[in-house]
Amino acid sequence: MATKVSSKGQIVIPKHLREKLNIKPGTFLNIRLEKEDIVLTPMKRTPIERLYGRFSGEQVLFQLEKEHADEIAKDDRA
Helix, strand or coil, X not given: CCCCCCCCCCCCCCHHHXXXXXXXXXXXXXXXXXXXXXXXXXXXXXXXXXXXXXXXXXXXXXXXXXXXXXXXXHHHHC
């Protein structure tokens, strides 16, 4: 099976493959290079969903606020 790359770098995934892999408009695809081949893999979760809960229990916001306050204090001293 072959497909052609458009002038915008787009390709068409044939309908029967989209249906088989449940690829719909808005589906994210992971793209990687294996030797001389481009491999497209549908992502089961969006990038945002993949991050959800990753930083639970950590005080990321507190740390960012502290760093920002430290930068402001440093600028005020200069």
